[in-house]
Amino acid sequence: xxxxxxxxRHETIARxxxxxxIDSQEELLQRLAEEGFELTQATLSRDFREMKIAKTPDxxxxxxxxxxxxxxxxxxxxxQGLMSPFIRHGLLGIDFSGQMAVIKxxxxxxxxxxxxxxxxxxxxxMGTIAGHDTVLMILNxxxxxxxxxxxxxxxxxx
Numbered sequence: 001x002x003x004x005x006x007x008x009r010h011e012t013i014a015r016x017x018x019x020x021x022i023d024s025q026e027e028l029l030q031r032l033a034e035e036g037f038e039l040t041q042a043t044l045s046r047d048f049r050e051m052k053i054a055k056t057p058d059x060x061x062x063x064x065x066x067x068x069x070x071x072x073x074x075x076x077x078x079x080q081g082l083m084s085p086f087i088r089h090g091l092l093g094i095d096f097s098g099q100m101a102v103i104k105x106x107x108x109x110x111x112x113x114x115x116x117x118x119x120x121x122x123x124x125x126m127g128t129i130a131g132h133d134t135v136l137m138i139l140n141x142x143x144x145x146x147x148x149x150x151x152x153x154x155x156x157x158x
Contacts, residue, residue: 021064063112101137110135122151
């Protein structure tokens, strides 16, 4: 059975992401064009959702698009407490207050982390607002903090 254009495009996206460090959709669109695929950013965004591609940090804190299940070598950081599993992924601390949570991140990474949180549609999280080194997470009225923490662990401690 012959593969569809979409299947071929998905295979090409996976191959490019496996072999290169891509940090912007524009860069990936250009690489796809070089491979003969002309598509819009909206189509690429749909492909990302379907393929569960996320922008995640490397050891140096640089964010790149990755396929699910890609394991990066990680440096070991000895930290204890609530945020210890998140440290290597850029989340430095989290404090809850009422229907809000303030997440501290390294300078310059708030937007990427907020995008990751929003893209994962965490139950109990209405949305995020990103600053420079802080993400404000707005919670639903009856949000379970433990469920939100578990969801953050799944996203940022893979």
